[in-house]
Amino acid sequence: MGDDNDERPPANPADLEALAVPEGFELGADGGYRATDSIDAKWAARGPYVIPLSLDGREAVSFEPRQFSGWASYLSEDFERSRALLLLHIGPCDDGPAAPLAIREVRLMTFEPVNFPGSSLLRLIPWERIEAAVNQPSRRAILADFVDPRFPAPNPGPRDLHEWPFQRPKERLSQPDLRLEVPEGYRKPDAFYAEVAERFLQAAALSPRPAQDLAEANEVKPTTVHRWIREAKARGLLALPGDRKPRTPDENT
Incomplete structure (x- = not known):
């Protein structure tokens, strides 16, 4: 080691x-x-790379400013009230090509004696919203410096916990514009589905109902948005850890 x-x-x-x-x-x-x-x-x-998970910035993930560290803290008012710090190790979900980022490890720290808080606090972690946020194409380009691309990534732990785990966004987040320019015709170009992926992940980082939000913003039925999402995934333009099929022993050898 x-x-x-x-x-x-x-x-x-x-x-x-x-x-x-x-x-x-x-x-x-x-x-x-x-x-x-x-x-x-x-x-x-x-400095750290901070990704807001709420418009007011009270909920966020903050990445340790160290190359290929992959460690981030999850900040929320619930954890702040509980005097607890949640650390997440982010890395590729598998060793396949273009693997989406996933939460690979969780460490929970408390700053004062409490009855075991693990089960109640862990239920508060918005797993899907965090993974949607870190897989936004526009953010993946930045996270390439922060997250080790190997699977499984070496994991010695964060170096220090002085400031970066508590860094929140410096400014409030604007409401994302989820409107799309929808081309006419049934078959649509990759550029459209790439925009669908970006807007969907923007919504999924902030909302538990991203498809519904995207449908309302574009005045279409939710079934239409679900069809767009399926096509974006089929074209390899949208990938989340939950969409990956488990690899068989033959595939791993």
């Missing part, structure tokens, strides 16, 4: 010798990559 400063960009260990050492890393004695002080300083200046 490495120490807390270990950073391992995606690479097959057998191929490490054939790869150039990435900028900001150095090759350790064990053949692994370690972040240099310069990259640590850049990440400290960059």
